[in-house]
Amino acid sequence: xxxxxxxxxxxxxxxxxxxxxxxxxxxxxxxxxxxxxxxxxxxxxxxxxxxxxxxxxxxxxxxxxxxxxxxxxxxxxxxxxxxxxxxxxxxxxxxxxxxxxxxxxxxxxxxxxxxxxxxxxxxxxxxxxxxxxxxxxxxxxxxxxxxxxxxxxxxxxxxxxxxxxxxxxxxxxxxxxxxxxxxxxxxxxxxxxxxxxxxxxxxxxxxxxxxxxxxxxxxxxxxxxxxxxxxxxxxxxxxxxxxxxxxxxxxxxxxxxxxxxxxxxxxxxxxxxxxxxxxxxxxxxxxxxxxxxxxxxxxxx
Amino acid sequence: xxxxxxxxxxxxxxxxxxxxxxxxxxxxxxxxxxxxxxxxxxxxxxxxxxxxxxxxxxxxxxxxxxxxxxxxxxxxxxxxxxxxxxxxxxxxxxxxxxxxxxxxxxxxxxxxxxxxxxxxxxxxxxxxxxxxxxxxxxxxxxxxxxxxxxxxxxxxxxxxxxxxxxxxxxxxxxxxxxxxxxxxxxxxxxxxxxxxxxxxxxxxxxxxxxxxxxxxxxxxxxxxxxxxxxxxxxxxxxxxxxxxxxxxxxxxxxxxxxxxxxxxxxxxxxxxxxxxxxxxxxxxxxxxxxxxxxxxxxxxxxxxxxxxxxxxxxxxxxxxxxxxxxxxxxxxxxxxxxxxxxxxxxxxxxxxxxxxxxxxxxxxxxxxxxxxxxxxxxxxxxxxxxxxxxxxxxxxxxxxxxxxxxxxxxxxxxxxxxxxxxxxxxxxxxxxxxxxxxxxxxxxxxxxxxxxxxxxxxxxxxxxxxxxxxxxxxxxxxxxxxxxxxxxxxxxxxxxxxxxxxxxxxxxxxxxxxxxxxxxxxxxxxxxxxxxxxxxxxxxxxxxxxxxxxxxxxxxxxxxxxxxxxxxxxxxxxxxxxxxxxxxxxxxxxxxxxxxxxxxxxxxxxxxxxxxxx
Numbered sequence: 001x002x003x004x005x006x007x008x009x010x011x012x013x014x015x016x017x018x019x020x021x022x023x024x025x026x027x028x029x030x031x032x033x034x035x036x037x038x039x040x041x042x043x044x045x046x047x048x049x050x051x052x053x054x055x056x057x058x059x060x061x062x063x064x065x066x067x068x069x070x071x072x073x074x075x076x077x078x079x080x081x082x083x084x085x086x087x088x089x090x091x092x093x094x095x096x097x098x099x100x101x102x103x104x105x106x107x108x109x110x111x112x113x114x115x116x117x118x119x120x121x122x123x124x125x126x127x128x129x130x131x132x133x134x135x136x137x138x139x140x141x142x143x144x145x146x147x148x149x150x151x152x153x154x155x156x157x158x159x160x161x162x163x164x165x166x167x168x169x170x171x172x173x174x175x176x177x178x179x180x181x182x183x184x185x186x187x188x189x190x191x192x193x194x195x196x197x198x199x200x201x202x203x204x205x206x207x208x209x210x211x212x213x214x215x216x217x218x219x220x221x222x223x224x225x226x227x228x229x230x231x232x233x234x235x236x237x238x239x240x241x242x243x244x245x246x247x248x249x250x251x252x253x254x255x256x257x258x259x260x261x262x263x264x265x266x267x268x269x270x271x272x273x274x275x276x277x278x279x280x281x282x283x284x285x286x287x288x289x290x291x292x293x294x295x296x297x298x299x300x301x
Numbered sequence: 302x303x304x305x306x307x308x309x310x311x312x313x314x315x316x317x318x319x320x321x322x323x324x325x326x327x328x329x330x331x332x333x334x335x336x337x338x339x340x341x342x343x344x345x346x347x348x349x350x351x352x353x354x355x356x357x358x359x360x361x362x363x364x365x366x367x368x369x370x371x372x373x374x375x376x377x378x379x380x381x382x383x384x385x386x387x388x389x390x391x392x393x394x395x396x397x398x399x400x401x402x403x404x405x406x407x408x409x410x411x412x413x414x415x416x417x418x419x420x421x422x423x424x425x426x427x428x429x430x431x432x433x434x435x436x437x438x439x440x441x442x443x444x445x446x447x448x449x450x451x452x453x454x455x456x457x458x459x460x461x462x463x464x465x466x467x468x469x470x471x472x473x474x475x476x477x478x479x480x481x482x483x484x485x486x487x488x489x490x491x492x493x494x495x496x497x498x499x500x501x502x503x504x505x506x507x508x509x510x511x512x513x514x515x516x517x518x519x520x521x522x523x524x525x526x527x528x529x530x531x532x533x534x535x536x537x538x539x540x541x542x543x544x545x546x547x548x549x550x551x552x553x554x555x556x557x558x559x560x561x562x563x564x565x566x567x568x569x570x571x572x573x574x575x576x577x578x579x580x581x582x583x584x585x586x587x588x589x590x591x592x593x594x595x596x597x598x599x600x601x602x603x604x605x606x607x608x609x610x611x612x613x614x615x616x617x618x619x620x621x622x623x624x625x626x627x628x629x630x631x632x633x634x635x636x637x638x639x640x641x642x643x644x645x646x647x648x649x650x651x652x653x654x655x656x657x658x659x660x661x662x663x664x665x666x667x668x669x670x671x672x673x674x675x676x677x678x679x680x681x682x683x684x685x686x687x688x689x690x691x692x693x694x695x696x697x698x699x700x701x702x703x704x705x706x707x708x709x710x711x712x713x714x715x716x717x718x719x720x721x722x723x724x725x726x727x728x729x730x731x732x733x734x735x736x737x738x739x740x741x742x743x744x745x746x747x748x749x750x751x752x753x754x755x756x757x758x759x760x761x762x763x764x765x766x767x768x769x770x771x772x773x774x775x776x777x778x779x780x781x782x783x784x785x786x787x788x789x790x791x792x793x794x795x796x797x798x799x800x801x802x803x804x805x806x807x808x809x810x811x812x813x814x815x816x817x818x819x820x821x822x823x824x825x826x827x828x829x830x831x832x833x834x835x836x837x838x839x840x841x842x843x844x845x846x847x848x849x850x851x852x853x854x855x856x857x858x859x860x861x862x863x864x865x866x867x868x869x870x871x872x873x874x875x876x877x878x879x880x881x882x883x884x885x886x887x888x889x890x891x892x893x894x895x896x897x898x899x900x901x902x903x904x905x906x907x908x909x910x911x912x913x914x915x
Contacts, residue, residue: 017570018529025515049559054519144362164691167393174689
């Protein structure tokens with residue numbers, strides 16, 4: 001007898017496609033935030049499936065802090081070329097020219113400029129009324145509270161205490177001019193689901209996710225990669241280590257984990273016994289009390 | 302509430318090894334910082350700063366965990382009555398609800414309320430966890446008397462699967478591991494029950510329903526109808542009907558997540574290609590011809606009110622049901638239900654978190670089923686058109702004697718009834734009329750404050766168009782109120798009816814081939830949207846005659862502003878009633894700067910650009 005039950009991954013896939021289609025049907029100018037990471041790769045694949053055999057009917061937007069790893073830029077350009085996606089890149093040139101960086105300003109102020117403000121500028125410039133983001137509820141405790149359709153006022157701010165109730169799969173996308181909706185099609189995915197899906201669908205990801213020997217340095221309990229322009233402190237000694245990146249962000253604020261998982265199957269295996277969460281390697285989640293909630297209120301994704 | 306919900310969730314995650322070590326470490330720090338002497342699992346789920354400060358759950362949080370047998374999402378919802386709306390959000394998609402009862406306190410009002418809400422939202426399985434058994438010496442008698450009392454209550458609910466588990470979340474008794482302290486209990490611990498409860502048959506696999514979400518037309522050769530299978534099964538080769546048109550076709554191809562498949566079932570997101578080229582758009586539904594939903598414009602439903610602004614009878618709201626969004630009003634509240642006692646009371650409004658049984662009248666009918674049979678096609682949300690807030694959630698009740706099924710017979714009887722009524726115009730096509738008049742008919746809708754110069758402009762446009770040989774006519778606010786609408790005042794409801802009638806007249810005049818120039822203050826965005834809906838998107842030309850209140854008051858041709866200032870005219874737009882300026886009018890005329898002739902010119906230029914005038 002045939003089974004009429006969907007696997008966990010297929011159920012998540014169906015839900016995400018439903019959300020992506022709903023946004024395209026109801027909004028005038030949607031855009032998909034593309035951050036080059038694994039979640040973005042998955043989101044783009046889902047968008048392709050939602051509109052197959054047609055093309056993705058909206059652009060991708062990369063808010064580029066100019067501080068991403070070189071491998072990320074390389075991957076981004078190749079991935080978008082091969083998938084036929086319409087990529088737009090926004091850089092907050094004013095702030096970049098002013099030399100905004102986390103070493104002098106601290107991570108809080110640096111993020112506020114190069115990420116949050118840059119994103120708000122980009123959304124306003126493109127007059128986008130809906131923006132897809134790859135955030136998942138399992139990533140962080142304030143994200144666990146986020147709706148699939150998250151309302152932002154005309155200043156791009158999120159009010160966690162006054163969110164619109166969200167029932168069934170009936171999403172309320174009604175907004176006034178200037179307001180927008182952030183949409184999270186991967187809300188119910190976990191990190192393991194993302195990797196399982198990448199595995200089963202053979203989705204390309206940045207090679208930095210895979211373990212290899214890299215030049216690293218220990219900094220505040222985190223493994224930070226050493227590049228030509230990395231500012232080393234006196235006591236810091238670079239060493240060669242087998243490691244990989246569990247999440248990808250800006251190079252000054254993203255750490256690696258020691259690992260030997262050199263391909264997707266090995267990562268899936270590693271995930272199954274993981275004892276730490278993925279965002280432990282992200283400095284910016286730990287830079288102030290309730291730091292993610294604060295950043296999100298101001299408009300961060 | 303204080304009955305150990307967070308401890309239970311923490312215990313469930315911890316004992317099934319689903320908490321990451323860094324989360325556990327930061328939990329320990331957070332707990333210490335908050336002055337707790339042991340790890341406070343509530344801080345794991347209460348993700349918002351204000352929740353941790355107040356030590357309560359305000360909004361639903363979703364937590365994931367998995368065991369080798371199943372993957373779970375916990376919707377951690379607040380128990381306080383004032384956050385009922387957040388609880389229903391979590392409940393709307395749940396397969397199973399766990400209700401916690403503190404063994405020392407027994408069945409409380411809130412225990413009943415939570416059970417009622419779970420059953421209202423159609424959660425098929427209920428677990429009553431009788432917690433803190435350690436504090437009543439693991440007594441079988443206490444367990445029995447609490448479960449007997451609750452069973453008496455839950456027998457009144459439609460939920461059939463209700464089970465009782467004695468536990469101590471604090472010590473982990475009967476959460477993941479079987480307790481050795483309660484040998485008298487022979488049922489499973491909580492996690493084993495969660496892993497084995499049979500949920501596959503909760504899915505409706507009988508009534509095929511595909512609400513059309515989006516029409517995919519990437520090129521000339523491909524036309525697919527995209528949507529999520531709400532219920533039932535569809536196969537390649539099946540005969541299907543498109544509703545509400547009633548057109549029959551056959552399934553040629555099914556694409557599920559990019560791949561061709563032979564059949565599809567819920568909750569797959571699919572694209573259907575049909576044998577025939579039939580007109581189907583978003584909001585329509587594809588089903589099997591022998592099994593169709595109701596087509597109902599008057600619906601009866603249970604609703605939960607979720608807005609701080611109370612429900613107003615007969616006010617216009619927006620209703621989103623499947624992929625169809627319609628305007629409508631709640632015409633009657635039959636009664637409201639006290640969720641604590643299940644008693645019914647009369648009501649003329651519903652406040653935040655209140656639950657009531659209502660009648661709603663929709664401007665376009667919806668294709669729906671009974672909620673108890675179909676959570677997807679039986680549910681809807683109510684949106685406030687002014688604030689855009691999700692103000693209510695509704696569940697359709699079975700009123701078979703009142704609703705009509707969208708059968709081919711019923712749809713064709715509706716069509717022939719309509720064609721009887723319009724037979725006398727049926728022989729002249731719209732194209733013939735356009736040739737006759739030398740234009741395609743539209744309604745030029747002038748909106749603006751009293752004294753902004755709408756009427757002057759309207760009559761000037763009429764004069765100019767007539768000179769050019771176009772048949773046209775002005776509908777003017779004051780004139781209409783002398784005759785057709787003399788029974789109406791200026792309350793929000795009467796203004797709505799005023800505009801509705803005018804829009805219907807304009808539509809008739811357009812259908813007869815005339816260009817209509819409508820001059821109405823029409824201050825509310827919702828009323829203008831309503832007029833646009835009645836007249837038709839392609840025929841409605843919104844013109845904003847923009848003048849400041851100061852300017853209009855200075856002109857005051859009819860002395861109305863002076864009287865309004867003295868308080869002689871209540872609800873006067875611009876003085877004591879609001880005016881929503883149009884956000885993106887087709888034409889905007891700056892009444893202070895441009896002359897009447899310039900205004901006429903811009904309107905005519907726009908009509909030419911629209912190819913209304915040749």
